[in-house]
Amino acid sequence: MALDRPHELLKPVKRRFIALTFFLGLLVELIPLPAGSTRWLPDLIGLVLLYWVINQPRRVGVGTAFFVGLIADVATAGLFGQHALAYSLTAYFALKRQRQLVMFTLGQQALAVGGLLFANQLIMMLARLLTGSAFIGFSYFLPPVIGILLWPLLTKLLLLPYRQHTA
Amino acid sequence: MDFANSPSFFRHGPRPGARAALCAFLSLALLIGDSRFGLMERTREGLSVVLYPLQWAVNLPVSAARHASDFFTTQTTLKLENDALRTRELAMASQLARLRTLEREHAELRSLNALRDRMPGAGQMAEVLYTGRDPFSYKLIIDKGQDATVRAGQPVVDGDGLLGQVTRTQPLTAEVTLITDKSLMVPVMIERTGVRAILYGYGGGVDLRFLPAHADVNTGDILVTSGIDGVYPAGLRVARVVHVERNTGSAFARLTVLPLAGVQKSRFVLVMQTRSDMPARPAASAPAAEAAGRGHRRK
Numbered sequence: 001m002a003l004d005r006p007h008e009l010l011k012p013v014k015r016r017f018i019a020l021t022f023f024l025g026l027l028v029e030l031i032p033l034p035a036g037s038t039r040w041l042p043d044l045i046g047l048v049l050l051y052w053v054i055n056q057p058r059r060v061g062v063g064t065a066f067f068v069g070l071i072a073d074v075a076t077a078g079l080f081g082q083h084a085l086a087y088s089l090t091a092y093f094a095l096k097r098q099r100q101l102v103m104f105t106l107g108q109q110a111l112a113v114g115g116l117l118f119a120n121q122l123i124m125m126l127a128r129l130l131t132g133s134a135f136i137g138f139s140y141f142l143p144p145v146i147g148i149l150l151w152p153l154l155t156k157l158l159l160l161p162y163r164q165h166t167a
Numbered sequence: 168m169d170f171a172n173s174p175s176f177f178r179h180g181p182r183p184g185a186r187a188a189l190c191a192f193l194s195l196a197l198l199i200g201d202s203r204f205g206l207m208e209r210t211r212e213g214l215s216v217v218l219y220p221l222q223w224a225v226n227l228p229v230s231a232a233r234h235a236s237d238f239f240t241t242q243t244t245l246k247l248e249n250d251a252l253r254t255r256e257l258a259m260a261s262q263l264a265r266l267r268t269l270e271r272e273h274a275e276l277r278s279l280n281a282l283r284d285r286m287p288g289a290g291q292m293a294e295v296l297y298t299g300r301d302p303f304s305y306k307l308i309i310d311k312g313q314d315a316t317v318r319a320g321q322p323v324v325d326g327d328g329l330l331g332q333v334t335r336t337q338p339l340t341a342e343v344t345l346i347t348d349k350s351l352m353v354p355v356m357i358e359r360t361g362v363r364a365i366l367y368g369y370g371g372g373v374d375l376r377f378l379p380a381h382a383d384v385n386t387g388d389i390l391v392t393s394g395i396d397g398v399y400p401a402g403l404r405v406a407r408v409v410h411v412e413r414n415t416g417s418a419f420a421r422l423t424v425l426p427l428a429g430v431q432k433s434r435f436v437l438v439m440q441t442r443s444d445m446p447a448r449p450a451a452s453a454p455a456a457e458a459a460g461r462g463h464r465r466k
Contacts, residue, residue, distance in 0.1 A: 026221070027221065027224075027225055029300065030218070030221055030222050030225045031225050031229070061183060061186065062183055062186040062187045062190050063186055063190065065190070066190040066193065066194065069194070070197075074211060074214045074215065074218060075218065075300070076299075076300040076301050077299050077300065077301055077306070077308075077342070078300075078301040078303070078304075079198060079201055079202055080197045080198065080200070080201035080207040080210075080211065081193075081194040081195070081196075081197030081198035081200075081201060082194075082198060084190070084193070084194035084197065085190075085191060085194035085195060085198065088186075088187055088190035088191055088194060089187065089191060091187075092183055092184070092186075092187035095183045096183070127198055128303050131198065131202040132202070133303045133304075133349065133370075134303075134349050134369065134370045136302055136303060136370060136371075140302060
């Protein structure tokens with residue numbers, strides 16, 4: 001068992017809360033931002049999705065990843081199916097190793113999640129290159145790095161409502 | 168007891184591998200359908216209407232902050248801006264008077280020669296809602312859509328020059344593809360000499376390819392639309408040549424070109440009305456005869 005995880009019984013997670021986190025991620029995705037910032041902002045929907053796949057594998061699986069990906073596709077006005085493809089594949093990889101991933105410490109988990117986010121970007125980039133877009137430079141792989149840094153914070157934040165003693 | 172590892176005694180539905188394969192297959196089908204056949208246009212339109220209130224709600228604080236900062240501009244900035252605008256108006260007024268006489272003259276000459284009038288109509292102001300999130304394409308979303316009779320194909324300009332073209336309309340918004348996008352090409356000519364060329368967007372910038380090495384181009388030349396495509400009216404300023412490199416080894420001059428319009432900066436844009444005065448499509452039965460006839464008339 002991980003050492004920096006709370007050794008306490010947590011309240012059961014409500015389906016409503018999972019939906020709410022995805023909704024908030026979508027809202028953040030829709031915020032209008034100055035032009036350059038999309039190059040380094042982490043993919044928040046992807047991060048939340050990986051969190052739930054790792055921590056609630058029986059609720060959030062490949063199918064959910066696919067549907068969330070479709071919504072992300074519409075929100076970002078990209079190609080239909082690119083997020084869906086990337087999310088469902090990485091959700092599958094995370095599910096395969098889920099039992100290992102939950103035992104990791106937050107740092108190790110962040111690295112694994114970073115790899116998955118990197119795979120996300122790679123799949124989306126390949127999809128775009130194959131459909132005729134130009135290569136847009138290696139800055140496209142910056143968001144996963146920011147995502148790694150955000151992972152511990154996100155984990156603590158999403159765990160907060162399920163602590164028994166929130167004093 | 169951990170948060171996640173609740174025992175799974177029962178399995179429901181297909182295994183994750185099968186599910187992943189199915190989802191990957193579905194998304195690949197969607198990808199191909201969207202990129203090759205444009206099957207998703209309708210779906211996207213519908214979903215964008217559903218997302219519009221969300222977008223509006225998220226936009227609300229941002230636009231409120233913008234309006235608030237507009238409200239609290241200082242007296243001096245307003246005064247300065249007012250002065251600048253007034254001097255500019257004076258300069259414009261004299262030019263406009265000249266332009267009117269020239270325009271009348273132009274129209275007379277055109278009518279003498281039985282040529283069609285190609286002057287553009289008035290435009291529609293629109294505000295930029297946000298720039299697209301997709302880093303692969305250079306697009307803007309504006310707040311006029313099908314409700315304001317914006318159609319795909321209309322050119323979009325700002326105060327400095329050509330910005331791009333409306334490529335997709337939704338009920339309440341429209342998507343403008345910028346000239347820096349890879350899929351947009353603009354027929355241009357050099358204002359000083361009238362040499363025609365095509366300006367290619369390459370994703371983040373514009374490029375003037377295939378201009379002969381001996382072509383008469385200088386640094387600082389302005390490129391304007393040539394108007395020979397029927398999409399952009401002639402004479403819109405598009406870009407400026409900032410560097411010319413003539414290499415003896417290559418048949419073409421290498422030009423560095425910068426767009427004039429605030430491609431990622433402008434907040435208000437003008438959607439121009441284009442009068443489609445293209446001749447009607449010839450009937451499919453006798454295309455050759457029609458083409459020959461038209462060629463004859465032009466002589």
